[in-house]
Amino acid sequence: MLLPLAWPSMLSRVGLVVLGTVDTIMVGQFSTQELAYLSLGNGTFFMIILMITISLLLGILVFTAEAYGREDYKACGRIFHRSLPVVAVLGLLTALICIPGETYFLLSGQTEELSRQGGRVMMILGFGLPGHVIFALAIFFMEGIARPKPVMYGMLAVNIANVGLNYVLIFGAFGLPALGAEGSAWATTILRWLLAGWVLLYLFKSPTFAKFDLWSGITTPWKEWRGQRHLGYASAVGMGAEVSAFAALNLFSGWLGVVHLAAFGIAFNLMTIPFMLALGIGSATAVRVGIARSRGDYLDRAIAGWTGIVAGMILLAFIGAAIVIFVRPVLALYTSDPVLVTVALPLFLLTGYVLIFDGGQAIVANALRGLGETWVPMGIQVFSYFGIMIPLSYFLAFPMAHGTVGLFEATIIASIVSVVLQGIRFQRKAIGG
Numbered sequence: 001m002l003l004p005l006a007w008p009s010m011l012s013r014v015g016l017v018v019l020g021t022v023d024t025i026m027v028g029q030f031s032t033q034e035l036a037y038l039s040l041g042n043g044t045f046f047m048i049i050l051m052i053t054i055s056l057l058l059g060i061l062v063f064t065a066e067a068y069g070r071e072d073y074k075a076c077g078r079i080f081h082r083s084l085p086v087v088a089v090l091g092l093l094t095a096l097i098c099i100p101g102e103t104y105f106l107l108s109g110q111t112e113e114l115s116r117q118g119g120r121v122m123m124i125l126g127f128g129l130p131g132h133v134i135f136a137l138a139i140f141f142m143e144g145i146a147r148p149k150p151v152m153y154g155m156l157a158v159n160i161a162n163v164g165l166n167y168v169l170i171f172g173a174f175g176l177p178a179l180g181a182e183g184s185a186w187a188t189t190i191l192r193w194l195l196a197g198w199v200l201l202y203l204f205k206s207p208t209f210a211k212f213d214l215w216s217g218i219t220t221p222w223k224e225w226r227g228q229r230h231l232g233y234a235s236a237v238g239m240g241a242e243v244s245a246f247a248a249l250n251l252f253s254g255w256l257g258v259v260h261l262a263a264f265g266i267a268f269n270l271m272t273i274p275f276m277l278a279l280g281i282g283s284a285t286a287v288r289v290g291i292a293r294s295r296g297d298y299l300d301r302a303i304a305g306w307t308g309i310v311a312g313m314i315l316l317a318f319i320g321a322a323i324v325i326f327v328r329p330v331l332a333l334y335t336s337d338p339v340l341v342t343v344a345l346p347l348f349l350l351t352g353y354v355l356i357f358d359g360g361q362a363i364v365a366n367a368l369r370g371l372g373e374t375w376v377p378m379g380i381q382v383f384s385y386f387g388i389m390i391p392l393s394y395f396l397a398f399p400m401a402h403g404t405v406g407l408f409e410a411t412i413i414a415s416i417v418s419v420v421l422q423g424i425r426f427q428r429k430a431i432g433g
Contacts, residue, residue: 015155039265041121064144091130098126
């Protein structure tokens with residue numbers, strides 16, 4: 001049951017990240033300087049805002065899966081309907097928060113030029129956040145009712161369109177100016193809104209969703225869906241801690257210089273596709289565990305959880321090994337700048353090891369949330385990434401003079417701590433402890 005749910009979920013999430021990967025590759029071929037702007041604008045404060053916002057919606061997935069497991073289709077529809085106004089408010093707020101990006105970067109110690117250009121990229125990407133949040137609602141709802149394939153097909157179409165739109169806006173075509181990093185940001189924003197419009201039309205028109213009564217207008221009293229919101233709060237704090245910690249590493253790399261910032265940006269981008277595979281497996285695992293939990297089946301929920309965890313980490317190990325073996329051809333996709341290649345090469349080699357444990361802890365966290373856990377996985381993630389990774393990263397990068405390599409070394413250590421502690425918690429909780 002895990003594989004039919006997992007592979008469309010994985011491809012949908014990979015599709016979201018491939019948009020950014022194509023941007024990074026094409027901007028990297030355009031200019032190392034523009035690549036640094038994109039890395040700062042997309043990989044620090046914007047990423048924190050994006051991931052926290054999406055994590056706030058995770059309760060939609062878990063509670064929809066539980067209702068679907070009970071065959072209570074109207075309850076699934078009510079979950080979707082009551083989440084719509086929340087999504088609308090979140091989308092508007094996040095767009096507004098992204099506008100003063102330049103100020104954020106100046107306050108974080110970046111140079112004036114990096115702050116100005118990175119801030120513009122962040123602002124443009126912020127304009128697309130309402131569309132992205134709408135699409136995330138649809139992803140979680142359709143995965144919760146075990147129908148993830150339509151989202152996957154939509155992502156495939158958008159990724160094809162992204163290549164052409166990027167070419168026009170980044171390099172300049174048809175008489176348009178070459179916009180570099182800003183062009184990639186505009187392409188992403190346009191496509192996010194197109195995805196949102198398409199998925200809402202699909203949910204409204206398709207007879208497949210008639211039995212869920214999505215558009216009935218029936219409301220649920222605020223206090224009756226407290227559990228859904230609290231699961232989202234805890235998920236957002238946990239994910240926010242992890243992403244904020246990585247954003248801090250990105251800022252540290254900016255202190256080391258433009259080339260180091262660009263190198264960290266492309267190495268981090270390389271990890272995002274496999275990490276989204278892990279999140280796809282994690283979502284499918286949460287659905288399987290949630291369904292088993294709704295039936296009171298202790299053995300099945302333990303099996304469902306560990307199947308997802310082990311399968312995901314094995315897949316990530318194979319991907320990591322492939323990156324290490326083919327590191328130079330992969331690096332050549334991002335840049336031909338010899339200075340950037342020299343700085344980025346050791347980071348690319350370390351990503352193979354980071355993937356296994358960083359992706360693994362994300363899968364375990366989702367398995368725990370499938371059990372209805374809220375604050376424990378959050379607490380472990382905060383401890384691992386804020387309590388361990390940030391101070392250790394600074395120590396290794398600056399006093400120990402490991403540079404950007406030290407940032408990745410600290411990430412490996414913190415992720416191992418997170419996956420072990422969450423794994424112990426899952427085992428105890430799954431068997432009724």
